[in-house]
Amino acid sequence: MQAFSNERGLPIVEAMIRTIQDNKTHLSEIDGMIGDGDHGTNMNKGFTLCEERLQAMDASFLEGLQVLGDILFSEIGGSMGPIYGTIFMEMAGAVKTPSRIDEHAFLAMLEAGIAGLDEIIEAKVGDKTLMDVLLPARDAFSGAVRDGKDFRQALDDMVQACVAGRDATVGMVARFGRSSRLGERSRGVLDAGAASCCLLLQAMAKGINELLEDV
Amino acid sequence: MQAFSNERGLPIVEAMIRTIQDNKTHLSEIDGMIGDGDHGTNMNKGFTLCEERLQAMDASFLEGLQVLGDILFSEIGGSMGPIYGTIFMEMAGAVKTPSRIDEHAFLAMLEAGIAGLDEIIEAKVGDKTLMDVLLPARDAFSGAVRDGKDFRQALDDMVQACVAGRDATVGMVARFGRSSRLGERSRGVLDAGAASCCLLLQAMAKGINELLEDV
Amino acid sequence: MQRIINRPDYVVEDMLKGFLKAHSDLVVATSNSRVVRAVGDTEGRVGVVTGGGSGHKPAFIGYLGRGMVDAVAVGEVFSSPTAGAFLDAFREANGGKGVACLYGNYSGDNMNVKLAMKMAKREGIEIRTVVANDDVASAPKGQSEKRRGVAGEILMWKVGGAKAASGATLDEVIAVAQKAIDQTKSIGIGLSPCTLPAVGHPNFEIQEGTMEVGIGHHGEPGIAVHTLESANVMAEKMLDVILPDQPFSEGDEVAVLVSGLGATPVMELYILFGEVEEKLKEKGIRISRSYVGNYFTSLEMMGVTLTLMKLDDELKACLDAEADTVGLKSFPGKHSV
């Protein structure tokens, strides 16, 4: 069985922060096509605040996610604060401070993050939002686990589903958020939230991969 | 001695109204160079209201002036209402409903009009306002009367002084009214109020001339 | 961008600094820099909370004060406040009898309020919400859950705030605020765009010589772009949408709120009001309360919103109750009739 140490898992959160910082301009550009062009700025503000907060502490993976969630909750308004804030807070609270996180624990975290969203948003697959990445990712990961694949393989499946989900948003008409006002005109470009969600899950998978140990 | 009938003197007021109506655009154009371009409109509004009012009555010359003054007082704000309103109301009240108006009565009217202005404005000759026409006109008329010239000659002298006074405003710097804000930049064009005052006194002189009888 | 600002990214901070100083008789800062509360406490009565993006002055913080709103969560310009700010606003407004959160139907606000409510519940604070959806142009009649909240929110706050101040229960406050917004319909006309200081250029367009009927408070597209018309025709076009929607009909008594969007001279708001009054009178609808001014703005947008509320005795009593806020002061017994 494969797992990673919660205690030494902070690099995963740091990788997530870095990918948002590195793609700030790119994300805003995508948002600019059919939204108001601030998605990169919004995300970067929250993730960078998190980076600063983490520097002053010696956090575990779950604590890192909790800090990220807290900061999005308290510092980022609009829609990204509550959506990503909920995902990360719920993920952080899903498992009771285990020393090691295996694929079952990680699946429980994904499930909890999505369950939390249920209370605040309505978007489903096909609505051109970050749910087009998040839900297929969870499905791919849980399918792999059900099929007996190992953590590493399940993460690979998840990343593949993320990319496919993100790219599928190009052909969709936005039904939630700012770009939904454009109706048909929203078709033809990526959804910004889907793009950031894909980046975050990719960074998470890569970060976990690097820390995975056979136990 | 020359005089005209007050009873049959309304055509003089009508001529004054006509000259303002005919020169409406011209007066606004002059005002537009160093003012706000509404002098013709302002004057036309008041004089045309007066025309309407007079149509419904059978007024004498003095009554006509009184109506003109009243309308300027009650319907025209800004600076033209009180200035011309005062002039015409005071002129109308200067002599006690005589059957005939001779040069002495007319001089008394001019004096009264100017005296009335004393209470509301400060402009003197040289300040680039209608006073550059009105004061020289009075001086010319009273000089002629003092020199024993007849009414007709005195009116001619007055009109000459009007034109000279109006033209002299070109070289002046405005010290009152809207154009005074321009300082030196107000030099080089006519003053709109001087132009209208000249037109009005010219129309008055012409109208009186046509009604003058030797008595 | 001809604006009076320091740092484009910190206009909200800089504005709050001035606001708190200018109105220290009415409002106070809290431990959360994005939460402002009214002076005085809510001990033993229901607290009233609202919140929303900045740039709508006097909304939202301008309605803090006796008889209206107790705490406000303040967002960035045209952007929802954080869930944390809503939570802290709930805490500030909680006097032990629960909190009525009366806010506008925008997806960010909805999410942040819901998340904050979840947290508040854990602390044992009872929160209930009324979501304003008075903008009839933002979705068809059957889909009122999709409609945005605009200037009608002010009447909802006034009514809910008066009820809370009277010592009513949370159920009663929520019921009357819900009735207030259910009986209130609004529509906007946009005549020029506006520029967010941090962006530096308008993010939507309105062509000179045209008007956007049904525009939203952030420039959300309306239902039609028409050639610019006279105030008379504007009033007609707005009433044509609002009246059948409620519906408002002969014999009804209404409150009318005409709010400028920021840059339209107030003189013109009265011209529009005059036209609305005439048309309503023709239809036998009686205006018994009227509000004309810049009540809920969108930075320096030109344009106007028209709001009608169908009155009954309870709503009238709540509108007339004493209130003392920056944006709306009313003396007991003083109102337009």
Added chain:
Amino acid sequence: MQRIINRPDYVVEDMLKGFLKAHSDLVVATSNSRVVRAVGDTEGRVGVVTGGGSGHKPAFIGYLGRGMVDAVAVGEVFSSPTAGAFLDAFREANGGKGVACLYGNYSGDNMNVKLAMKMAKREGIEIRTVVANDDVASAPKGQSEKRRGVAGEILMWKVGGAKAASGATLDEVIAVAQKAIDQTKSIGIGLSPCTLPAVGHPNFEIQEGTMEVGIGHHGEPGIAVHTLESANVMAEKMLDVILPDQPFSEGDEVAVLVSGLGATPVMELYILFGEVEEKLKEKGIRISRSYVGNYFTSLEMMGVTLTLMKLDDELKACLDAEADTVGLKSFPGKHSV
């Protein structure tokens, strides 16, 4: 011209129609269509009159009401009311104890008031005037008789109106209104021009990226055109002119009025107020009353006026007295401290 009007030449008529309907609790029409008066009478006390051109909402008619102005003469847009209107306003406001005519120093207004006073005297109505000249940028210090009246007029009306409402004599009302304006200094900054509906295009220019320091309420040229600066620098430039003029100095207690010129978002007025407050505090000048909003506008001009009044106990009492007008409502004992 993106405006809400019917006939460009009749905006004042159309506005008055709406205004009188909207505020029938506060104001009434009179036999002169250009004179509006407050409800209630002035029997046995001094009446307060003002008047001026239209386009400055809420000034002038917005300050009609209990504790402030009793009758207003209404002019065309940016143009003095007629002498006849001032005379009728005097008649309306006369309750047998004389009338205080508190107006701004513009040549048209001066002439029309003087002419109307002459007529009023014949009818035995006693009129005395105070001429507001608070705009320090409109003439050098020694020539205050040439200075225009701007937003400081509101404080003059408030003080004079409160005194008149208290039953004071005409002498006392005039004395306190004169003191009010003598202790009040203002300056404006213009950021964009405005367009008179009847003209259809701006009649002055302000280049993008510049600001006109000392601009008048009708776009009268200021004392300097500068590159557009931050709110902080604007506050500094304005105070640099105002403070030495009075002078205002350490230990003084002041009222501050920040008024938008029409199209500047109110958010920005608070940003400016925040800067002013900070700078005054540094100098040991204490703000004890503050007013921030669109109190005296110039159609849709962008920009702001800053007004400071040096307070004493009498002025404070008059500012705090109850008043109920469209533009300014104050509750007894309620004020910024």
